[in-house]
Amino acid sequence: xxxxxxxxxxxxxxxxxxxxxxxxxxxxxxxxxxxxxxxxxxxxxxxxxxxxxxxxxxxxxxxxxxxxxxxxxxxxxxxxxxxxxxxxxxxxxxxxxxxxxxxxxxxxxxxxxxxxxxxxxxxxxxxxxxxxxxxxxxxxxxxxxxxxxxxxxxxxxxxxxxxxxxxxxxxxxxxxxxxxxxxxxxxxxxxxxxxxxxxxxxxxxxxxxxxxxxxxxxxxxxxxxxxxxxxxxxxxxxxxxxxxxxxxxxxxxxxxxxxxxxxxxxxxxxxxxxxxxxxxxxxxxxxxxxxxxxxxxxxxxxxxxxxxxxxxxxxxxxxxxxxxxxxxxxxxxxxxxxx
Amino acid sequence: xxxxxxxxxxxxxxxxxxxxxxxxxxxxxxxxxxxxxxxxxxxxxxxxxxxxxxxxxxxxxxxxxxxxxxxxxxxxxxxxxxxxxxxxxxxxxxxxxxxxxxxxxxxxxxxxxxxxxxxxxxxxxxxxxxxxxxxxxxxxxxxxxxxxxxxxxxxxxxxxxxxxxxxxxxxxxxxxxxxxxxxxxxxxxxxxxxxxxxxxxxxxxxxxxxxxxxxxxxxxxxxxxxxxxxxxxxxxxxxxxxxxxxxxxxxxxxxxxxxxxxxxxxxxxxxxxxxxxxxxxxxxxxxxxxxxxxxxxxxxxxxxxxxxxxxxxxxxxxxxxxxxxxxxxxxxxxxxxxxxxxxxxxxxxxxxxxxxxxxxxxxxxxxxxxxxxxxxxxxxxxxxxxxxxxxxxxxxxxxxxxxxxxxxxxxxxxxxxxxxxxxxxxxxxxxxxx
Numbered sequence: 146x147x148x149x150x151x152x153x154x155x156x157x158x159x160x161x162x163x164x165x166x167x168x169x170x171x172x173x174x175x176x177x178x179x180x181x182x183x184x185x186x187x188x189x190x191x192x193x194x195x196x197x198x199x200x201x202x203x204x205x206x207x208x209x210x211x212x213x214x215x216x217x218x219x220x221x222x223x224x225x226x227x228x229x230x231x232x233x234x235x236x237x238x239x240x241x242x243x244x245x246x247x248x249x250x251x252x253x254x255x256x257x258x259x260x261x262x263x264x265x266x267x268x269x270x271x272x273x274x275x276x277x278x279x280x281x282x283x284x285x286x287x288x289x290x291x292x293x294x295x296x297x298x299x300x301x302x303x304x305x306x307x308x309x310x311x312x313x314x315x316x317x318x319x320x321x322x323x324x325x326x327x328x329x330x331x332x333x334x335x336x337x338x339x340x341x342x343x344x345x346x347x348x349x350x351x352x353x354x355x356x357x358x359x360x361x362x363x364x365x366x367x368x369x370x371x372x373x374x375x376x377x378x379x380x381x382x383x384x385x386x387x388x389x390x391x392x393x394x395x396x397x398x399x400x401x402x403x404x405x406x407x408x409x410x411x412x413x414x415x416x417x418x419x420x421x422x423x424x425x426x427x428x429x430x431x432x433x434x435x436x437x438x439x440x441x442x443x444x445x446x447x448x449x450x451x452x453x454x455x456x457x458x459x460x461x462x463x464x465x466x467x468x469x470x471x472x473x474x475x476x477x478x479x480x481x482x483x484x
Numbered sequence: 485x486x487x488x489x490x491x492x493x494x495x496x497x498x499x500x501x502x503x504x505x506x507x508x509x510x511x512x513x514x515x516x517x518x519x520x521x522x523x524x525x526x527x528x529x530x531x532x533x534x535x536x537x538x539x540x541x542x543x544x545x546x547x548x549x550x551x552x553x554x555x556x557x558x559x560x561x562x563x564x565x566x567x568x569x570x571x572x573x574x575x576x577x578x579x580x581x582x583x584x585x586x587x588x589x590x591x592x593x594x595x596x597x598x599x600x601x602x603x604x605x606x607x608x609x610x611x612x613x614x615x616x617x618x619x620x621x622x623x624x625x626x627x628x629x630x631x632x633x634x635x636x637x638x639x640x641x642x643x644x645x646x647x648x649x650x651x652x653x654x655x656x657x658x659x660x661x662x663x664x665x666x667x668x669x670x671x672x673x674x675x676x677x678x679x680x681x682x683x684x685x686x687x688x689x690x691x692x693x694x695x696x697x698x699x700x701x702x703x704x705x706x707x708x709x710x711x712x713x714x715x716x717x718x719x720x721x722x723x724x725x726x727x728x729x730x731x732x733x734x735x736x737x738x739x740x741x742x743x744x745x746x747x748x749x750x751x752x753x754x755x756x757x758x759x760x761x762x763x764x765x766x767x768x769x770x771x772x773x774x775x776x777x778x779x780x781x782x783x784x785x786x787x788x789x790x791x792x793x794x795x796x797x798x799x800x801x802x803x804x805x806x807x808x809x810x811x812x813x814x815x816x817x818x819x820x821x822x823x824x825x826x827x828x829x830x831x832x833x834x835x836x837x838x839x840x841x842x843x844x845x846x847x848x849x850x851x852x853x854x855x856x857x858x859x860x861x862x863x864x865x866x867x868x869x870x871x872x873x874x875x876x877x878x879x880x881x882x883x884x885x886x887x888x889x890x891x892x893x894x895x896x897x898x899x900x901x902x903x904x905x906x907x908x909x910x911x912x913x914x915x916x917x918x
Contacts, residue, residue, distance in 0.1 A: 185863055186876030193873055195581055197589030197708065224707065225863045230768060237772035323875055327884050350882030352558060352568065461878040
């Protein structure tokens with residue numbers, strides 16, 4: 146009797162495992178919401194207001210995927226993750242996807258066994274110095290004291306850059322961005338280095354931003370994007386093509402303003418029709434409804450709209466499109482065709 | 485015999501002390517300016533305090549309570565003619581976010597639930613804090629943990645009730661089956677039956693009852709529990725559970741039963757040899773990988789268990805110190821009265837050992853309460869992590885000291901109260917014959 150109960154419990158556990166690995170898409174549909182791993186707080190990318198509503202550039206990707214899969218951009222639960230906990234949260238299945246300004250690197254893709262679904266922001270490491278130092282290039286920083294976050298790729302990039310240019314520096318290790326701001330303003334270091342988007346956010350908070358300059362050198366490639374676990378290619382495709390839909394929508398001129406008009410009846414552009422589901426069966430191939438891309442775009446607008454709303458030139462961050470412009474405008478955004 | 489030359493026969497009237505040894509001047513002379521070295525120290529200390537206040541007060545006492553963003557605060561300060569990065573504090577962030585710092589992302593329309601739980605805490609603690617006045621309430625203290633779970637996490641009332649019933653079953657078994665079965669068998673049954681109840685019966689029965697009569701509160705997920713509320717949940721649970729576990733471990737460590745002693749020593753030394761952060765990472769990440777995917781084992785619960793285990797190892801050592809301070813005569817006196825082991829522990833040894841250990845125990849409690857901020861490294865919304873999140877808002881990016889200062893003040897009030905209570909308790913229990 147006791148033995149059979151024991152084995153019964155075991156069988157139930159084994160079945161639960163079986164269900165859990167059946168496919169992230171089925172799990173998400175069964176749960177009725179998407180569990181999305183995000184940053185605990187990064188200006189412009191992931192912020193929560195006083196009521197706990199999440200918003201931001203990385204959040205918009207989660208909402209678009211939720212809209213594509215479940216038809217409802219609000220059907221997302223956010224799991225805040227730190228730099229240390231983000232990968233285990235994804236690997237253990239605690240979250241369905243991670244949209245947390247994570248750099249796509251070889252070892253994360255291959256060794257940690259994740260699939261990057263694309264790139265939603267091309268970042269790079271830069272330097273900020275007070276204007277009064279009169280420095281105009283990072284190559285003039287010989288002997289400078291530099292505030293740097295420990296345990297990130299930033300640290301390694303910095304060491305590489307100074308070694309290549311054969312100049313020396315003195316690192317001031319710090320833990321968080323807030324601490325770095327305080328140290329930099331207190332002049333504990335001459336230079337602050339982190340991702341260019343982070344520098345812009347930091348500089349915007351200063352009493353007199355014009356007294357500080359961001360040097361022109363970008364010393365690293367930091368392609369940031371959403372990622373999922375290895376081994377569930379259907380789910381990876383869903384996240385990839387949702388992101389691509391946002392990017393392609395900007396290229397094709399689909400906006401949150403005209404999307405209902407474009408999706409109500411076939412237009413003269415067959416690619417728009419295929420995306421909107423009025424022609425072909427792209428949604429069906431993904432295992433989603435025909436209007437998945439329409440829902441994703443309707444959630445927060447196309448890529449350009451999302452960019453302008455959260456990090457663009459009219460926000461406190463004031464980032465220009467730069468590398469994040471469409472390929473037709475000299476940027477790197479290039480969605481494969483919807484065909 | 486030689487005559488005594490002079491003996492006064494009349495009592496002299498009492499004279500007033502010299503004016504420079506009484507009153508304010510006298511107090512100053514004895515306490516602040518006795519000797520050149522103390523005078524020097526006093527002057528240096530006064531200068532230091534003055535410099536500190538002269539810098540901090542103008543910064544802190546600024547009318548920025550109504551500020552709506554860091555930029556807005558700076559405008560207010562500029563109108564006052566103040567400029568520069570350290571012109572003044574921006575208290576608007578506290579006005580806008582103080583509720584969030586206390587409750588995390590808990591839905592604001594049901595704030596009454598954690599508040600009720602918080603006040604219930606004092607009712608539940610009163611039999612322990614002031615046993616001579618409120619010991620009747622001990623029954624409420626026993627069911628209070630289940631009330632808290634129900635109030636804060638919501639859901640059907642039958643879950644906590646069924647969990648409570650497990651303890652009732654254990655108690656009943658111990659009470660009624662000791663006679664027929666004998667002590668050892670009854671103890672084992674009292675341990676096994678509740679576990680079986682929780683594993684196999686509790687949740688279906690709770691489900692059935694919930695269908696008939698839901699009595700459910702709006703459920704709140706753990707991810708929304710944060711701020712000082714989270715610090716209190718983890719801290720109070722850790723404090724309440726670590727003391728009994730610590731006592732058991734301390735007794736186990738001093739026991740003559742070799743296996744029991746080995747287990748206790750191994751546990752204590754292992755926990756004390758590992759940093760709390762490591763254990764928190766184990767709770768948040770390793771356990772996830774070991775358990776089958778899809779298992780729901782609440783992160784707050786995992787962390788609370790880890791913090792409790794961590795704290796009880798330290799508690800055990802503090803109590804062992806108290807036990808070691810008792811003279812052998814006390815144990816022999818208990819034996820000579822014919823008391824058995826548990827009776828002598830309960831009536832003679834523990835009351836004295838615990839009294840000796842009060843400063844250490846409360847020191848441990850305070851340390852544990854402050855350690856709850858470490859959970860921010862595994863992305864639980866403790867006040868420190870919330871302050872990071874608030875800074876991510878473009879309105880408040882760049883604000884540092886105001887948030888840290890507020891958090892520090894709240895922690896100080898809590899820890900200082902604990903420390904004052906422990907001193908009151910020591911005075912009340914002072915039976916040493918000094």
